[in-house]
Amino acid sequence: MISLIIIPKENGFESFKNGTQIFFWGCNMDKHALTMVLMDEYNLKILAASALKPMSVREIAYKFDIPLASAYRKIKELEGFGLIKVEDTKLTPDGKRYKLYRSQVENFEVSYHRDKLRIKLHIKWQEPEIIEKNILTS
Numbered sequence: 530m531i532s533l534i535i536i537p538k539e540n541g542f543e544s545f546k547n548g549t550q551i552f553f554w555g556c557n558m559d560k561h562a563l564t565m566v567l568m569d570e571y572n573l574k575i576l577a578a579s580a581l582k583p584m585s586v587r588e589i590a591y592k593f594d595i596p597l598a599s600a601y602r603k604i605k606e607l608e609g610f611g612l613i614k615v616e617d618t619k620l621t622p623d624g625k626r627y628k629l630y631r632s633q634v635e636n637f638e639v640s641y642h643r644d645k646l647r648i649k650l651h652i653k654w655q656e657p658e659i660i661e662k663n664i665l666t667s
């Protein structure tokens with residue numbers, strides 16, 4: 530289990546692990562971005578459905594009645610956090626390429642105790658990460 534202390538920065542989060550400064554996930558996000566992404570109803574449906582089998586953006590849009598542009602935006606957001614990835618690329622009968630996406634999330638837990646929000650996130654092939662954020666000082 531990896532324990533991280535998350536410090537909000539202008540262009541992402543700075544983390545300190547074993548005394549070493551690292552940049553958390555290498556993506557630009559605001560203070561509450563990961564929590565908001567994980568709590569979004571459609572993102573949860575996309576992660577759950579694509580955990581069972583790889584799905585195209587069109588399949589996802591159709592299955593959950595999401596406008597295609599919104600589905601692409603949600604997939605891009607999830608991909609930016611490393612929560613979903615391209616598993617395969619296929620060709621349609623008329624030669625157009627499309628991607629099949631698969632969820633990388635094994636599980637996650639969100640809890641709140643006193644003034645701390647805690648997210649335990651388990652991504653495939655990685656040790657679970659615990660992210661704690663003091664709500665009052667962020």
